[in-house]
Each structure stands twice: as C-alpha cells, then as structure tokens.
Amino acid sequence: MKKENxxxxxxxxWGDGVEILEETSRGCTLNLENKTWEFDGKRFKxxxxxxxxxxxxRWGVIGVYDRTNIHHIRxxxxxxxxxxxxxxxxxxxxx
Numbered sequence: 158m159k160k161e162n163x164x165x166x167x168x169x170x171w172g173d174g175v176e177i178l179e180e181t182s183r184g185c186t187l188n189l190e191n192k193t194w195e196f197d198g199k200r201f202k203x204x205x206x207x208x209x210x211x212x213x214x215r216w217g218v219i220g221v222y223d224r225t226n227i228h229h230i231r232x233x234x235x236x237x238x239x240x241x242x243x244x245x246x247x248x249x250x251x252x
Contacts, residue, residue: 158189158203162225165218166233168240172215175237185218194221204229207236215240 165178165185181187185196192203196218201208205228207220219240222229 158192158223160187160189162223163187163203164222164224164233166220166222166237166240167218168215173241175219175240177233185221187221194218204232207232207240209240 165181166175167178168174169176185194187194187203193200194203195201196208199208201220203221204223204226208218220233220236222233224230
C-alpha cells in the first residue's frame, strides 16, 4: 500500500453528501505499516472500516481507501451510500 494511492472520503461542507480528497484530511493520521487510519481519537483499517458517529453526526473523515484496490473501491461506494442515508446533523463547531 502506497500513500500516493490513498483517497479520503469526507462529508461535504453541508453534511448531506461526500467528497473524495487526494490529500490527507485535517485531523486524520495514517499508519501505513499497520494499514490503519485515525480520526477523532478512533482507529480504523484502511479500506475496510468506515467511521460513523454514535450520535449521527455528519462531519469529518468517513473512510480511507486505496484507489488501486477494487475491494476498497466497492467498499467506498457502499460506505458513501450508507453515510448519507439519514438526515444530516450540525457539525460540532456549528452554532
């Protein structure tokens, strides 16, 4: 797994859609040796685990995927649909 092949799926600004970024999202750290990523104090496997808040929040990183791995791409599509399947909620820093 190479860092240059990774993409980051994040909630868009309004929380009702997703965006795919080629650069590491703010607050997201990678451990390529263990094939994991961390965000908001929680650790996930790259390509096979997605982040969802217990309270239904819609902000930040949803998942990290290797764009050269077809299984990761399939998971990304499924995770994107799942991420936007309910009503959006405000980001923690929104007033």
